Amino acid sequence: MYSKERQKLIYRRLEADGQVVANELAAEFDVSEDSIRRDLREMAAAQQCERVYGGALKLDRSTPMRDRQNIDVAAKQLLAQAVVKGFSAGMSIFIDASSTNLEVVRALPSGLDLTIFTNAPSIAAILADDVDTNVILIGGRLTPGVGACVDSRAVQDATLINPDLYVMGVCGLSDSLEVTAEDHDDAVFKRIIAERASQIVLPVTKSKLGRRHRYTVLPVNEKIRLIAANTEQSKLEAYLNCGCEIEIVSDA
Amino acid sequence: MYSKERQKLIYRRLEADGQVVANELAAEFDVSEDSIRRDLREMAAAQQCERVYGGALKLDRSTPMRDRQNIDVAAKQLLAQAVVKGFSAGMSIFIDASSTNLEVVRALPSGLDLTIFTNAPSIAAILADDVDTNVILIGGRLTPGVGACVDSRAVQDATLINPDLYVMGVCGLSDSLEVTAEDHDDAVFKRIIAERASQIVLPVTKSKLGRRHRYTVLPVNEKIRLIAANTEQSKLEAYLNCGCEIEIVSDA
Protein backbone atom coordinates (compact mmCIF):
# COMPACT_ATOMS: atom_id res chain seq x y z
CA MET A 1 0.00 0.00 0.00
CA TYR A 2 1.37 3.34 -1.00
CA SER A 3 0.89 6.58 0.86
CA LYS A 4 -0.88 8.25 -2.05
CA GLU A 5 -3.36 5.42 -2.14
CA ARG A 6 -3.85 5.70 1.59
CA GLN A 7 -4.44 9.42 1.34
CA LYS A 8 -7.15 8.85 -1.23
CA LEU A 9 -8.88 6.47 1.12
CA ILE A 10 -8.54 8.93 3.99
CA TYR A 11 -10.02 11.60 1.76
CA ARG A 12 -12.99 9.34 0.99
CA ARG A 13 -13.50 8.76 4.68
CA LEU A 14 -13.43 12.49 5.26
CA GLU A 15 -16.03 13.10 2.58
CA ALA A 16 -18.24 10.42 4.09
CA ASP A 17 -17.85 11.05 7.81
CA GLY A 18 -16.69 14.65 7.95
CA GLN A 19 -13.84 13.77 10.27
CA VAL A 20 -11.09 11.22 10.86
CA VAL A 21 -9.14 10.20 13.95
CA ALA A 22 -5.41 9.68 13.59
CA ASN A 23 -4.96 6.65 15.82
CA GLU A 24 -8.00 4.91 14.35
CA LEU A 25 -6.57 5.35 10.88
CA ALA A 26 -3.21 4.04 12.08
CA ALA A 27 -4.87 0.90 13.38
CA GLU A 28 -6.99 0.49 10.29
CA PHE A 29 -4.16 0.82 7.78
CA ASP A 30 -1.69 -0.88 10.12
CA VAL A 31 0.88 1.86 9.96
CA SER A 32 2.31 4.09 12.65
CA GLU A 33 0.48 7.19 13.72
CA ASP A 34 3.45 9.14 12.43
CA SER A 35 2.71 8.07 8.90
CA ILE A 36 -0.92 9.02 9.27
CA ARG A 37 0.10 12.39 10.64
CA ARG A 38 2.42 12.87 7.70
CA ASP A 39 -0.46 12.08 5.37
CA LEU A 40 -2.77 14.50 7.12
CA ARG A 41 -0.11 17.19 7.04
CA GLU A 42 0.34 16.77 3.30
CA MET A 43 -3.40 16.73 2.73
CA ALA A 44 -3.83 19.87 4.78
CA ALA A 45 -1.11 21.57 2.74
CA ALA A 46 -2.97 20.54 -0.41
CA GLN A 47 -6.19 21.97 1.03
CA GLN A 48 -7.79 18.56 1.28
CA CYS A 49 -8.59 18.72 4.95
CA GLU A 50 -8.38 20.83 8.05
CA ARG A 51 -5.94 19.59 10.62
CA VAL A 52 -7.07 19.43 14.19
CA TYR A 53 -5.52 18.03 17.33
CA GLY A 54 -6.09 14.28 17.10
CA GLY A 55 -7.06 14.00 13.50
CA ALA A 56 -8.58 16.06 10.74
CA LEU A 57 -11.87 17.56 9.62
CA LYS A 58 -13.46 17.78 6.23
CA LEU A 59 -12.70 21.12 4.68
CA ASP A 60 -15.88 23.10 4.35
CA ARG A 61 -15.29 24.58 0.93
CA SER A 62 -18.43 26.63 0.72
CA THR A 63 -18.61 28.23 4.12
CA PRO A 64 -21.58 30.53 3.83
CA MET A 65 -20.75 34.17 4.11
CA ARG A 66 -22.75 34.46 7.30
CA ASP A 67 -20.31 32.04 8.97
CA ARG A 68 -17.21 33.49 7.40
CA GLN A 69 -18.23 36.86 8.75
CA ASN A 70 -17.53 35.80 12.26
CA ILE A 71 -14.05 34.45 11.78
CA ASP A 72 -11.09 36.59 12.76
CA VAL A 73 -13.16 39.76 13.04
CA ALA A 74 -10.50 41.67 14.95
CA ALA A 75 -8.00 41.28 12.11
CA LYS A 76 -10.61 42.26 9.55
CA GLN A 77 -11.48 45.44 11.42
CA LEU A 78 -7.80 46.24 11.60
CA LEU A 79 -7.50 45.79 7.84
CA ALA A 80 -10.64 47.86 7.31
CA GLN A 81 -9.14 50.77 9.22
CA ALA A 82 -6.03 50.66 7.05
CA VAL A 83 -8.09 50.43 3.86
CA VAL A 84 -10.37 53.40 4.54
CA LYS A 85 -7.34 55.47 5.46
CA GLY A 86 -6.53 55.35 1.76
CA PHE A 87 -9.88 56.88 0.79
CA SER A 88 -10.04 60.54 -0.04
CA ALA A 89 -12.93 62.89 -0.81
CA GLY A 90 -14.69 62.46 -4.11
CA MET A 91 -13.11 59.11 -4.96
CA SER A 92 -14.96 56.40 -6.85
CA ILE A 93 -14.32 53.00 -5.34
CA PHE A 94 -15.35 49.50 -6.31
CA ILE A 95 -15.92 47.24 -3.32
CA ASP A 96 -16.82 43.62 -3.96
CA ALA A 97 -18.11 40.85 -1.75
CA SER A 98 -16.00 39.65 1.14
CA SER A 99 -16.29 39.51 4.88
CA THR A 100 -13.35 41.91 5.19
CA ASN A 101 -15.06 44.38 2.89
CA LEU A 102 -18.15 44.34 5.10
CA GLU A 103 -15.92 45.74 7.82
CA VAL A 104 -14.50 48.23 5.35
CA VAL A 105 -17.88 49.80 4.61
CA ARG A 106 -18.78 49.70 8.29
CA ALA A 107 -15.59 51.65 9.00
CA LEU A 108 -16.36 54.22 6.33
CA PRO A 109 -16.05 57.73 7.74
CA SER A 110 -18.84 60.12 6.80
CA GLY A 111 -18.49 63.28 4.76
CA LEU A 112 -16.14 61.89 2.13
CA ASP A 113 -18.69 62.17 -0.66
CA LEU A 114 -17.62 58.89 -2.20
CA THR A 115 -19.07 56.98 -5.10
CA ILE A 116 -19.15 53.31 -4.23
CA PHE A 117 -19.59 50.71 -6.95
CA THR A 118 -20.47 47.22 -5.81
CA ASN A 119 -21.89 43.95 -7.11
CA ALA A 120 -22.56 42.69 -3.57
CA PRO A 121 -25.97 43.38 -2.02
CA SER A 122 -24.56 42.91 1.47
CA ILE A 123 -22.17 45.80 0.87
CA ALA A 124 -24.86 47.98 -0.66
CA ALA A 125 -27.32 47.21 2.14
CA ILE A 126 -24.97 48.65 4.74
CA LEU A 127 -24.54 51.82 2.71
CA ALA A 128 -28.22 52.16 1.85
CA ASP A 129 -28.95 54.86 4.42
CA ASP A 130 -25.68 56.70 4.02
CA VAL A 131 -26.84 59.96 2.47
CA ASP A 132 -23.45 61.33 1.52
CA THR A 133 -22.35 58.22 -0.29
CA ASN A 134 -23.41 57.61 -3.85
CA VAL A 135 -23.96 53.87 -4.28
CA ILE A 136 -24.07 52.26 -7.71
CA LEU A 137 -25.20 48.66 -7.62
CA ILE A 138 -24.19 46.23 -10.35
CA GLY A 139 -27.14 43.90 -10.90
CA GLY A 140 -27.57 40.46 -12.35
CA ARG A 141 -28.02 36.96 -11.06
CA LEU A 142 -26.76 36.61 -7.52
CA THR A 143 -24.26 33.76 -7.33
CA PRO A 144 -24.69 31.86 -4.05
CA GLY A 145 -21.41 31.22 -2.28
CA VAL A 146 -19.95 34.36 -3.79
CA GLY A 147 -22.65 36.69 -2.54
CA ALA A 148 -22.41 38.97 -5.53
CA CYS A 149 -23.56 39.37 -9.11
CA VAL A 150 -20.90 38.07 -11.47
CA ASP A 151 -22.92 36.86 -14.45
CA SER A 152 -22.82 38.19 -18.00
CA ARG A 153 -25.24 40.97 -17.07
CA ALA A 154 -22.94 42.14 -14.32
CA VAL A 155 -19.91 41.91 -16.58
CA GLN A 156 -21.67 44.07 -19.15
CA ASP A 157 -22.24 46.81 -16.58
CA ALA A 158 -18.76 46.40 -15.16
CA THR A 159 -17.19 47.44 -18.46
CA LEU A 160 -18.87 50.84 -18.14
CA ILE A 161 -17.27 51.98 -14.90
CA ASN A 162 -13.80 53.32 -14.17
CA PRO A 163 -13.16 53.32 -10.44
CA ASP A 164 -10.22 55.14 -8.92
CA LEU A 165 -9.76 52.30 -6.51
CA TYR A 166 -10.69 48.64 -6.31
CA VAL A 167 -10.91 47.11 -2.85
CA MET A 168 -10.76 43.46 -3.82
CA GLY A 169 -12.22 40.69 -1.72
CA VAL A 170 -9.37 38.24 -1.69
CA CYS A 171 -9.97 34.51 -1.70
CA GLY A 172 -6.36 33.45 -1.78
CA LEU A 173 -2.88 34.67 -2.51
CA SER A 174 -0.87 31.78 -3.86
CA ASP A 175 2.84 31.13 -3.39
CA SER A 176 3.14 31.53 -7.16
CA LEU A 177 2.27 35.20 -6.53
CA GLU A 178 -1.20 35.12 -8.01
CA VAL A 179 -4.53 36.27 -6.65
CA THR A 180 -6.89 33.30 -6.89
CA ALA A 181 -10.64 32.72 -6.52
CA GLU A 182 -12.92 29.75 -6.01
CA ASP A 183 -15.61 30.67 -8.49
CA HIS A 184 -14.95 31.02 -12.21
CA ASP A 185 -17.32 33.88 -12.92
CA ASP A 186 -16.14 35.66 -9.82
CA ALA A 187 -12.55 35.43 -11.04
CA VAL A 188 -13.51 36.77 -14.46
CA PHE A 189 -15.45 39.64 -12.94
CA LYS A 190 -12.65 40.55 -10.57
CA ARG A 191 -10.19 40.57 -13.43
CA ILE A 192 -12.32 43.02 -15.40
CA ILE A 193 -12.65 45.44 -12.50
CA ALA A 194 -8.95 45.08 -11.72
CA GLU A 195 -8.09 46.08 -15.26
CA ARG A 196 -10.38 49.11 -15.21
CA ALA A 197 -9.38 50.43 -11.78
CA SER A 198 -6.50 52.86 -11.40
CA GLN A 199 -5.32 51.22 -8.22
CA ILE A 200 -6.05 47.99 -6.37
CA VAL A 201 -6.09 47.42 -2.63
CA LEU A 202 -5.78 43.87 -1.38
CA PRO A 203 -6.58 43.42 2.29
CA VAL A 204 -5.48 39.93 3.34
CA THR A 205 -5.73 38.03 6.58
CA LYS A 206 -3.00 35.57 7.42
CA SER A 207 -5.09 32.59 6.39
CA LYS A 208 -5.28 33.84 2.81
CA LEU A 209 -1.55 33.66 2.26
CA GLY A 210 -0.29 30.67 0.35
CA ARG A 211 -3.77 29.59 -0.61
CA ARG A 212 -4.35 28.71 -4.21
CA HIS A 213 -7.80 28.17 -5.59
CA ARG A 214 -8.98 26.82 -8.89
CA TYR A 215 -8.97 30.11 -10.79
CA THR A 216 -6.40 32.83 -11.17
CA VAL A 217 -7.62 36.42 -11.10
CA LEU A 218 -4.35 38.13 -11.86
CA PRO A 219 -0.68 38.07 -10.93
CA VAL A 220 0.44 40.43 -8.20
CA ASN A 221 1.66 43.59 -9.92
CA GLU A 222 2.66 47.25 -9.47
CA LYS A 223 -0.93 48.43 -9.38
CA ILE A 224 -1.56 46.51 -6.18
CA ARG A 225 -1.30 47.76 -2.64
CA LEU A 226 -1.17 44.76 -0.32
CA ILE A 227 -2.32 45.18 3.27
CA ALA A 228 -1.61 42.17 5.46
CA ALA A 229 -2.80 41.60 9.02
CA ASN A 230 -0.63 40.06 11.73
CA THR A 231 1.92 38.70 9.31
CA GLU A 232 5.68 38.41 9.47
CA GLN A 233 7.60 40.56 7.06
CA SER A 234 9.55 37.49 5.91
CA LYS A 235 6.42 35.85 4.50
CA LEU A 236 5.84 38.79 2.20
CA GLU A 237 9.33 39.21 0.75
CA ALA A 238 8.37 37.38 -2.41
CA TYR A 239 5.53 39.78 -3.14
CA LEU A 240 7.81 42.81 -2.90
CA ASN A 241 9.62 41.58 -6.00
CA CYS A 242 6.36 41.93 -7.93
CA GLY A 243 6.59 45.66 -7.49
CA CYS A 244 3.55 45.99 -5.30
CA GLU A 245 3.31 48.19 -2.26
CA ILE A 246 3.08 46.37 1.06
CA GLU A 247 1.72 47.44 4.42
CA ILE A 248 1.53 45.31 7.53
CA VAL A 249 -1.03 46.04 10.22
CA SER A 250 -0.96 44.38 13.60
CA ASP A 251 -2.92 44.59 16.82
CA ALA A 252 0.12 43.81 18.93
CA MET B 1 -14.00 14.60 20.25
CA TYR B 2 -11.91 17.54 19.26
CA SER B 3 -12.18 21.03 20.63
CA LYS B 4 -12.36 22.54 17.15
CA GLU B 5 -15.17 20.25 16.19
CA ARG B 6 -16.88 20.93 19.46
CA GLN B 7 -16.65 24.65 18.88
CA LYS B 8 -18.18 24.28 15.47
CA LEU B 9 -21.09 22.38 16.96
CA ILE B 10 -21.49 24.99 19.67
CA TYR B 11 -21.52 27.64 16.98
CA ARG B 12 -24.26 25.79 15.12
CA ARG B 13 -26.28 25.56 18.30
CA LEU B 14 -25.83 29.27 18.77
CA GLU B 15 -27.04 30.01 15.27
CA ALA B 16 -30.06 27.80 15.80
CA ASP B 17 -31.07 28.63 19.35
CA GLY B 18 -29.47 32.02 19.88
CA GLN B 19 -27.95 30.91 23.15
CA VAL B 20 -26.11 28.07 24.87
CA VAL B 21 -25.75 27.02 28.50
CA ALA B 22 -22.32 25.92 29.70
CA ASN B 23 -23.29 23.03 31.94
CA GLU B 24 -25.72 21.63 29.39
CA LEU B 25 -22.96 21.63 26.79
CA ALA B 26 -20.60 19.95 29.26
CA ALA B 27 -23.10 17.17 29.80
CA GLU B 28 -23.87 16.86 26.13
CA PHE B 29 -20.26 16.62 24.99
CA ASP B 30 -19.20 14.75 28.11
CA VAL B 31 -16.38 17.10 29.01
CA SER B 32 -15.81 19.28 32.04
CA GLU B 33 -17.43 22.68 32.26
CA ASP B 34 -13.93 24.11 32.31
CA SER B 35 -13.35 22.89 28.78
CA ILE B 36 -16.63 24.35 27.63
CA ARG B 37 -15.74 27.64 29.25
CA ARG B 38 -12.40 27.58 27.48
CA ASP B 39 -14.20 26.99 24.20
CA LEU B 40 -16.59 29.85 24.83
CA ARG B 41 -13.72 32.10 25.81
CA GLU B 42 -11.89 31.34 22.58
CA MET B 43 -15.03 31.78 20.53
CA ALA B 44 -15.73 35.09 22.21
CA ALA B 45 -12.17 36.22 21.47
CA ALA B 46 -12.78 35.32 17.81
CA GLN B 47 -16.03 37.26 17.89
CA GLN B 48 -18.10 34.16 17.40
CA CYS B 49 -20.30 34.64 20.43
CA GLU B 50 -20.99 36.93 23.33
CA ARG B 51 -20.05 35.54 26.70
CA VAL B 52 -22.62 35.77 29.45
CA TYR B 53 -22.79 34.40 32.96
CA GLY B 54 -23.66 30.72 32.58
CA GLY B 55 -23.15 30.38 28.86
CA ALA B 56 -23.05 32.48 25.71
CA LEU B 57 -25.31 34.34 23.33
CA LYS B 58 -25.38 34.55 19.58
CA LEU B 59 -23.56 37.63 18.42
CA ASP B 60 -25.89 39.96 16.62
CA ARG B 61 -23.68 41.62 14.09
CA SER B 62 -26.38 42.82 11.75
CA THR B 63 -26.27 46.51 11.06
CA PRO B 64 -28.27 48.41 13.59
CA MET B 65 -31.68 48.58 11.99
CA ARG B 66 -32.75 52.09 11.45
CA ASP B 67 -35.92 53.91 12.29
CA ARG B 68 -38.96 52.22 11.00
CA GLN B 69 -37.50 48.73 10.79
CA ASN B 70 -37.97 48.16 14.48
CA ILE B 71 -41.50 49.32 14.90
CA ASP B 72 -44.42 46.93 14.90
CA VAL B 73 -42.26 43.91 14.12
CA ALA B 74 -44.88 41.45 15.37
CA ALA B 75 -47.46 42.72 12.88
CA LYS B 76 -44.91 42.60 10.06
CA GLN B 77 -44.02 39.01 10.85
CA LEU B 78 -47.68 38.17 10.88
CA LEU B 79 -48.08 39.73 7.46
CA ALA B 80 -44.96 37.96 6.24
CA GLN B 81 -46.42 34.59 7.22
CA ALA B 82 -49.58 35.35 5.27
CA VAL B 83 -47.60 36.53 2.25
CA VAL B 84 -45.31 33.49 1.96
CA LYS B 85 -48.34 31.23 2.28
CA GLY B 86 -49.24 32.44 -1.18
CA PHE B 87 -45.91 31.32 -2.65
CA SER B 88 -45.77 28.06 -4.53
CA ALA B 89 -42.94 26.08 -6.04
CA GLY B 90 -41.24 27.50 -9.11
CA MET B 91 -42.83 30.93 -8.87
CA SER B 92 -41.04 34.10 -9.91
CA ILE B 93 -41.64 36.90 -7.44
CA PHE B 94 -40.63 40.53 -7.32
CA ILE B 95 -39.97 41.78 -3.81
CA ASP B 96 -39.07 45.42 -3.34
CA ALA B 97 -37.71 47.40 -0.44
CA SER B 98 -39.73 47.67 2.76
CA SER B 99 -39.35 46.64 6.34
CA THR B 100 -42.27 44.25 5.98
CA ASN B 101 -40.65 42.62 2.98
CA LEU B 102 -37.49 42.01 5.01
CA GLU B 103 -39.66 39.83 7.23
CA VAL B 104 -41.15 38.19 4.15
CA VAL B 105 -37.79 36.95 2.89
CA ARG B 106 -36.78 35.92 6.40
CA ALA B 107 -39.95 33.84 6.59
CA LEU B 108 -39.27 32.20 3.24
CA PRO B 109 -39.55 28.42 3.56
CA SER B 110 -36.79 26.41 1.89
CA GLY B 111 -37.19 24.04 -1.01
CA LEU B 112 -39.62 26.15 -3.02
CA ASP B 113 -37.15 26.76 -5.85
CA LEU B 114 -38.27 30.33 -6.30
CA THR B 115 -36.88 33.04 -8.52
CA ILE B 116 -36.78 36.28 -6.60
CA PHE B 117 -36.40 39.58 -8.41
CA THR B 118 -35.48 42.58 -6.31
CA ASN B 119 -34.09 46.07 -6.61
CA ALA B 120 -33.32 46.22 -2.89
CA PRO B 121 -29.86 45.12 -1.69
CA SER B 122 -31.17 44.50 1.82
CA ILE B 123 -33.59 41.92 0.44
CA ALA B 124 -30.95 40.30 -1.75
CA ALA B 125 -28.41 40.21 1.09
CA ILE B 126 -30.70 38.04 3.20
CA LEU B 127 -31.18 35.60 0.34
CA ALA B 128 -27.51 35.53 -0.66
CA ASP B 129 -26.74 32.20 1.00
CA ASP B 130 -30.01 30.55 0.10
CA VAL B 131 -28.91 27.94 -2.42
CA ASP B 132 -32.32 26.91 -3.64
CA THR B 133 -33.47 30.42 -4.40
CA ASN B 134 -32.52 32.09 -7.64
CA VAL B 135 -31.98 35.78 -6.94
CA ILE B 136 -31.96 38.35 -9.73
CA LEU B 137 -30.81 41.74 -8.59
CA ILE B 138 -31.87 44.88 -10.44
CA GLY B 139 -28.93 47.27 -10.37
CA GLY B 140 -28.52 50.99 -10.72
CA ARG B 141 -28.03 53.95 -8.47
CA LEU B 142 -29.19 53.21 -4.95
CA THR B 143 -31.66 55.88 -3.84
CA PRO B 144 -31.13 56.70 -0.17
CA GLY B 145 -34.37 56.78 1.80
CA VAL B 146 -35.86 54.21 -0.53
CA GLY B 147 -33.13 51.64 -0.10
CA ALA B 148 -33.48 50.36 -3.63
CA CYS B 149 -32.42 51.04 -7.21
CA VAL B 150 -35.14 52.98 -8.99
CA ASP B 151 -33.18 55.05 -11.51
CA SER B 152 -33.39 54.85 -15.29
CA ARG B 153 -30.96 51.95 -15.32
CA ALA B 154 -33.17 49.98 -12.99
CA VAL B 155 -36.28 50.86 -14.98
CA GLN B 156 -34.59 49.59 -18.12
CA ASP B 157 -33.97 46.20 -16.51
CA ALA B 158 -37.42 46.16 -14.94
CA THR B 159 -39.07 46.16 -18.35
CA LEU B 160 -37.40 42.82 -19.11
CA ILE B 161 -38.92 40.75 -16.34
CA ASN B 162 -42.36 39.25 -15.94
CA PRO B 163 -42.91 38.12 -12.37
CA ASP B 164 -45.82 35.89 -11.38
CA LEU B 165 -46.22 37.88 -8.22
CA TYR B 166 -45.26 41.33 -6.95
CA VAL B 167 -44.94 41.74 -3.20
CA MET B 168 -45.11 45.50 -3.02
CA GLY B 169 -43.57 47.51 -0.25
CA VAL B 170 -46.39 49.82 0.62
CA CYS B 171 -45.80 53.38 1.71
CA GLY B 172 -49.41 54.39 2.02
CA LEU B 173 -52.92 53.44 1.04
CA SER B 174 -54.97 56.58 0.65
CA ASP B 175 -58.65 57.04 1.37
CA SER B 176 -59.01 57.82 -2.33
CA LEU B 177 -58.17 54.15 -2.86
CA GLU B 178 -54.73 54.64 -4.30
CA VAL B 179 -51.37 53.16 -3.45
CA THR B 180 -48.99 56.06 -2.83
CA ALA B 181 -45.23 56.54 -2.41
CA GLU B 182 -42.91 59.23 -1.08
CA ASP B 183 -40.30 59.11 -3.81
CA HIS B 184 -41.04 59.90 -7.43
CA ASP B 185 -38.70 57.38 -9.03
CA ASP B 186 -39.83 54.75 -6.57
CA ALA B 187 -43.45 55.33 -7.58
CA VAL B 188 -42.58 55.08 -11.28
CA PHE B 189 -40.62 51.90 -10.72
CA LYS B 190 -43.38 50.32 -8.66
CA ARG B 191 -45.93 51.15 -11.35
CA ILE B 192 -43.84 49.41 -14.00
CA ILE B 193 -43.44 46.23 -11.97
CA ALA B 194 -47.12 46.33 -11.00
CA GLU B 195 -48.08 46.44 -14.68
CA ARG B 196 -45.82 43.55 -15.59
CA ALA B 197 -46.71 41.25 -12.70
CA SER B 198 -49.58 38.79 -12.97
CA GLN B 199 -50.67 39.40 -9.41
CA ILE B 200 -49.89 41.91 -6.70
CA VAL B 201 -49.75 41.34 -2.97
CA LEU B 202 -50.03 44.35 -0.69
CA PRO B 203 -49.13 43.66 2.93
CA VAL B 204 -50.19 46.66 5.02
CA THR B 205 -49.89 47.49 8.67
CA LYS B 206 -52.60 49.56 10.28
CA SER B 207 -50.52 52.73 10.14
CA LYS B 208 -50.41 52.62 6.34
CA LEU B 209 -54.15 52.96 5.94
CA GLY B 210 -55.45 56.38 5.03
CA ARG B 211 -51.98 57.70 4.34
CA ARG B 212 -51.46 59.66 1.16
CA HIS B 213 -48.01 60.58 -0.10
CA ARG B 214 -46.90 62.88 -2.86
CA TYR B 215 -46.98 60.32 -5.67
CA THR B 216 -49.57 57.82 -6.76
CA VAL B 217 -48.36 54.38 -7.81
CA LEU B 218 -51.68 52.97 -8.98
CA PRO B 219 -55.33 52.74 -7.95
CA VAL B 220 -56.36 49.65 -6.03
CA ASN B 221 -57.66 47.14 -8.59
CA GLU B 222 -58.68 43.51 -9.26
CA LYS B 223 -55.06 42.36 -9.58
CA ILE B 224 -54.37 43.25 -5.99
CA ARG B 225 -54.53 41.00 -2.97
CA LEU B 226 -54.60 43.16 0.15
CA ILE B 227 -53.36 41.66 3.43
CA ALA B 228 -54.02 43.86 6.44
CA ALA B 229 -52.74 43.31 9.97
CA ASN B 230 -54.85 43.92 13.08
CA THR B 231 -57.44 45.95 11.23
CA GLU B 232 -61.20 46.15 11.57
CA GLN B 233 -63.19 44.82 8.66
CA SER B 234 -65.14 48.07 8.53
CA LYS B 235 -62.09 50.10 7.62
CA LEU B 236 -61.54 48.00 4.53
CA GLU B 237 -65.06 48.02 3.09
CA ALA B 238 -64.19 50.73 0.61
CA TYR B 239 -61.36 48.69 -0.91
CA LEU B 240 -63.64 45.73 -1.55
CA ASN B 241 -65.51 47.84 -4.09
CA CYS B 242 -62.32 48.12 -6.12
CA GLY B 243 -62.53 44.41 -6.81
CA CYS B 244 -59.44 43.46 -4.86
CA GLU B 245 -59.13 40.44 -2.63
CA ILE B 246 -58.82 41.18 1.08
CA GLU B 247 -57.37 39.14 3.92
CA ILE B 248 -57.11 40.22 7.55
CA VAL B 249 -54.47 38.70 9.81
CA SER B 250 -54.43 39.23 13.54
CA ASP B 251 -52.35 38.05 16.47
CA ALA B 252 -55.31 38.15 18.83
Added chain:
DNA sequence: GTCATATGCATGTTTATGACTGTTTATTCA
Protein backbone atom coordinates in the same frame (compact mmCIF):
# COMPACT_ATOMS: atom_id res chain seq x y z
C1' DG C 1 25.15 -0.37 -7.23
C1' DT C 2 22.57 4.72 -6.70
C1' DC C 3 18.71 7.41 -5.89
C1' DA C 4 14.19 8.62 -4.22
C1' DT C 5 10.70 7.70 -1.29
C1' DA C 6 8.21 5.68 2.56
C1' DT C 7 8.30 4.20 7.02
C1' DG C 8 9.28 3.53 12.06
C1' DC C 9 11.47 5.08 16.08
C1' DA C 10 13.53 8.30 19.51
C1' DT C 11 13.69 13.09 20.82
C1' DG C 12 11.88 17.04 22.90
C1' DT C 13 7.83 20.21 22.40
C1' DT C 14 3.07 21.54 22.28
C1' DT C 15 -1.71 20.84 23.29
C1' DA C 16 -6.11 19.68 25.49
C1' DT C 17 -7.95 18.54 29.52
C1' DG C 18 -9.44 17.94 34.42
C1' DA C 19 -8.47 19.14 39.05
C1' DC C 20 -7.57 22.66 42.21
C1' DT C 21 -7.30 27.50 43.89
C1' DG C 22 -9.41 31.80 45.10
C1' DT C 23 -12.49 35.42 43.13
C1' DT C 24 -16.67 37.27 41.04
C1' DT C 25 -21.52 37.09 40.11
C1' DA C 26 -26.58 36.41 40.42
C1' DT C 27 -30.06 35.09 43.35
C1' DT C 28 -32.47 34.31 47.56
C1' DC C 29 -34.27 35.67 51.78
C1' DA C 30 -34.53 38.50 55.69
Added chain:
DNA sequence: TGAATAAACAGTCATAAACATGCATATGAC
Protein backbone atom coordinates in the same frame (compact mmCIF):
# COMPACT_ATOMS: atom_id res chain seq x y z
C1' DT D 1 -32.15 47.57 51.29
C1' DG D 2 -28.17 44.27 52.31
C1' DA D 3 -26.16 39.91 53.85
C1' DA D 4 -25.91 34.86 52.72
C1' DT D 5 -25.19 31.37 49.40
C1' DA D 6 -24.36 28.64 45.54
C1' DA D 7 -23.04 28.81 40.98
C1' DA D 8 -19.99 30.42 37.56
C1' DC D 9 -15.75 32.31 36.85
C1' DA D 10 -10.30 33.05 35.68
C1' DG D 11 -5.96 31.36 36.57
C1' DT D 12 -2.52 27.79 37.59
C1' DC D 13 -0.74 23.25 37.55
C1' DA D 14 -0.08 18.32 36.34
C1' DT D 15 -0.58 14.85 32.98
C1' DA D 16 -1.19 12.22 29.09
C1' DA D 17 -1.88 12.36 24.43
C1' DA D 18 -0.68 14.32 20.16
C1' DC D 19 2.67 16.71 17.94
C1' DA D 20 7.11 18.10 14.73
C1' DT D 21 11.59 16.85 13.74
C1' DG D 22 15.81 14.29 12.81
C1' DC D 23 17.70 10.04 11.83
C1' DA D 24 18.14 5.22 10.52
C1' DT D 25 16.22 1.61 7.94
C1' DA D 26 13.64 -0.55 4.32
C1' DT D 27 11.68 -0.83 -0.26
C1' DG D 28 11.55 -0.50 -5.09
C1' DA D 29 12.90 1.79 -9.59
C1' DC D 30 16.54 2.83 -12.58
